[in-house]
Amino acid sequence: MVFGKKKKKPAEETQAGADGAALPPLEIKTIGIGKDEAQGLMIACRQLPGYPVAIILLANAVSSRADRILIDYSAQGAIARYRIDGVWETLPPMDRPTGDAALVVYKKALGLNPAERKQKQDAKFATNFAGTDWVVSFTSAGVQAGERVLFQIDTKKPTLKTLDDLGMREAMQTTFKGMLNATKGIVLISGPAGQGLPTTWRVSLEAADKFVRDFVSLEYKADPDPEIINVTQNFFDPAVGDGPDTIFEKMLLKQPDVLVMPSLISSYIAERTIDQITKHDKHAITRIVAGDTIDAVIQLLSTYRSEAKDIVKYLSGVLNQRLLRRLCDKCKQPFQPNPQLLQKLGIPAGRVQKLFQPTIPPPPEQRVDAKGNQIEIEICKKCNGRGYYGRMAIFELLTVDDTMRQAILKLAGNPDELRKFAKQRGHLGFQEEGVLACALGLTSLQEVQKMLSGK
Ligand SMILES: [Zn+2]
Numbered sequence: 001m002v003f004g005k006k007k008k009k010p011a012e013e014t015q016a017g018a019d020g021a022a023l024p025p026l027e028i029k030t031i032g033i034g035k036d037e038a039q040g041l042m043i044a045c046r047q048l049p050g051y052p053v054a055i056i057l058l059a060n061a062v063s064s065r066a067d068r069i070l071i072d073y074s075a076q077g078a079i080a081r082y083r084i085d086g087v088w089e090t091l092p093p094m095d096r097p098t099g100d101a102a103l104v105v106y107k108k109a110l111g112l113n114p115a116e117r118k119q120k121q122d123a124k125f126a127t128n129f130a131g132t133d134w135v136v137s138f139t140s141a142g143v144q145a146g147e148r149v150l151f152q153i154d155t156k157k158p159t160l161k162t163l164d165d166l167g168m169r170e171a172m173q174t175t176f177k178g179m180l181n182a183t184k185g186i187v188l189i190s191g192p193a194g195q196g197l198p199t200t201w202r203v204s205l206e207a208a209d210k211f212v213r214d215f216v217s218l219e220y221k222a223d224p225d226p227e228i229i230n231v232t233q234n235f236f237d238p239a240v241g242d243g244p245d246t247i248f249e250k251m252l253l254k255q256p257d258v259l260v261m262p263s264l265i266s267s268y269i270a271e272r273t274i275d276q277i278t279k280h281d282k283h284a285i286t287r288i289v290a291g292d293t294i295d296a297v298i299q300l301l302s303t304y305r306s307e308a309k310d311i312v313k314y315l316s317g318v319l320n321q322r323l324l325r326r327l328c329d330k331c332k333q334p335f336q337p338n339p340q341l342l343q344k345l346g347i348p349a350g351r352v353q354k355l356f357q358p359t360i361p362p363p364p365e366q367r368v369d370a371k372g373n374q375i376e377i378e379i380c381k382k383c384n385g386r387g388y389y390g391r392m393a394i395f396e397l398l399t400v401d402d403t404m405r406q407a408i409l410k411l412a413g414n415p416d417e418l419r420k421f422a423k424q425r426g427h428l429g430f431q432e433e434g435v436l437a438c439a440l441g442l443t444s445l446q447e448v449q450k451m452l453s454g455k
Contacts, residue, residue: 023052024059024129028109031124031135037111045109050101053094057102058136062129062153066227066385069151072143073099073117085325086392102147103140110138118142126156133157158226163207167326167392167442173207176397178408179317180208184281186311188318190288190296195323196393201287202226204319205260208285216251216433217260218244218269225262232256244269252276261286270311277314279400284314292430293318293398293452294419308412312405318398322430325446326392328383331359332441345435345445354437357446392442394433394451398422414420 009322028045030038045051061069061082068083071412078099082092094102107114110123120141127134131155140149158165163173179187191197202225208215210230219225221237234251236244244265249272251259264270276282283381288303290296301308334354342352359380361367367375379385400408404422411418423429429435434448 002257004291007270014256023055024072026055026059028106028130029126030110031126033111040109041109041111045105048101048105049109050098050103050105054105055096058127058151059129061151062127062132062134065390067153069149069153071099071103071149073103073146073149075146078103084386085388086323087325103147105142106138106149109111112140156200158199160203161206163203166196166200166203166321166395167437168395169222169436172397173331175399176204176317176319177207177209179399180204180285182316183283184277184314185283186277186314187283187285187316187318188288188296188300189285190290190318191321192291193289197289197321197322198225200393201262202228205231208258210258213257213283214253214254215258216256217262218248218251218265219262220244220450231260238388241308248272255280257283259284263287264300264304267304267306272305274307274314276312278310290320292419293320293427294415294422296320297408298412298415298418299402301408309409312400312408315400315405315408317400320396320398320409321393322451323391323393324434324443324451325388326390327356327358327441327443328380328388328389329381329441331380331387332444333359334441341445346432347435347439355438355445356441357444358373359385360387361385388447392436392437394429394430394448396428396433398427 019156028042030041041331050392055206057069057080064082064084066082067427069080070083070088071078071080073096075096075315076093077096078094080094080099081088082091083089084236104114106112107121110125112121114122120139120142122139124137126133129137135154135156136151137152137154139152140147163176168176177186189197189201205215205228215231217225217233218230219233219235221235222239223244224233227233232254234247236242236247237290238244245268252272259276259282261269261273261284264273273282273284277284286300288300290299297315301311306309334356337352337355339349342349361377361379367377369375380387382402383389398404403425407421410419419429431448431452434443434451436442438445
């Protein structure tokens with residue numbers, strides 16, 4: 001267990017479990033109820049038989065950097081999984097009474113009904129572990145086989161703040177910042193669903209120079225983006241009669257310089273945005289869910305058909321991204337790639353001397369010699385034998401100049417041809433960017449192949 005390896009905490013910081021063993025110091029502070037009530041619930045929960053398992057389950061998840069815990073309850077027992085760096089890991093199965101007892105603790109601590117195993121119940125709680133504040137969203141709901149429980153674990157303060165943090169290479173940062181800080185144009189930020197697009201959007205806006213120019217955003221009240229310093233948020237809320245058109249026009253009265261549009265919303269607003277760019281030299285930054293930069297352009301144009309020509313006229317750059325796992329720098333192993341492999345990857349001979357692969361120890365049952373004796377294998381302390389530590393983004397940045405604009409208009413119905421055209425002009429796609437990250441020793445070919453096959 002992870003705790004055995006951690007530095008010992010002073011006695012007063014640990015909590016005693018039901019069997020007297022020291023437990024990690026972790027509180028469940030329910031959000032949305034009074035402090036006294038939350039404390040009362042916590043004291044009551046400490047007496048419950050499932051408390052040690054409940055606390056260890058969460059503490060192990062956080063210390064292994066998991067951002068999700070999923071527990072499936074069925075007649076056979078309870079199976080918990082952690083999601084670490086985007087990959088699900090299954091924990092040893094729990095018997096049903098053990099799993100049930102742990103769940104009762106969370107439901108009681110969060111003011112939910114432990115007896116309710118069918119209807120959806122959810123609540124949020126705050127916790128602190130290893131010096132970091134965490135916010136955890138808890139959801140339980142009945143499913144066909146029994147009950148499913150999900151913990152979504154987020155840091156309270158975003159840890160990824162700069163394009164550097166996201167892993168964007170320096171030359172690309174310079175080009176991308178040039179696009180963000182230009183006057184009069186459209187920058188499109190895109191990515192597939194579930195690949196960190198909201199984070200890239202936030203960090204990109206953080207990277208833009210907002211001190212000399214006024215940035216305003218138009219957002220849906222029911223689904224707002226996180227607040228960003230020096231971006232004035234404007235919310236539309238059709239439920240109370242504040243439609244997007246009205247709020248957009250009000251927003252323009254303040255004569256902003258840059259329009260931050262998480263979505264162009266409607267044909268009307270797309271047209272008005274273009275109008276602002278044409279007549280008043282405004283700049284616009286918008287966003288779309290798409291698989292790559294070419295896909296993003298095509299989707300934007302097919303969504304706003306009647307404004308397509310103008311959108312292309314002002315489009316200056318398109319960013320897209322994918323997430324993959326970063327190799328653990330403590331245990332990654334260099335290897336000399338054979339020439340056939342390099343050729344397959346499109347790397348010219350002699351360019352890359354070594355690539356890296358993860359160190360993944362064999363499972364415990366295979367750590368035996370010919371006589372069946374246990375062999376001691378040293379497991380990397382940093383990644384716990386996963387071979388990877390943390391994630392990184394691979395970016396694809398399409399620069400749109402006049403030649404590219406003509407190609408987009410001509411080839412919008414044929415994405416593959418458009419991709420080919422961009423590549424001929426030196427545009428680097430995910431494959432090229434991924435191989436570059438491998439050559440820098442940041443990730444493995446397996447991760448790049450997984451990314452390219454869309455898994
Ligand atoms: Zn390692």
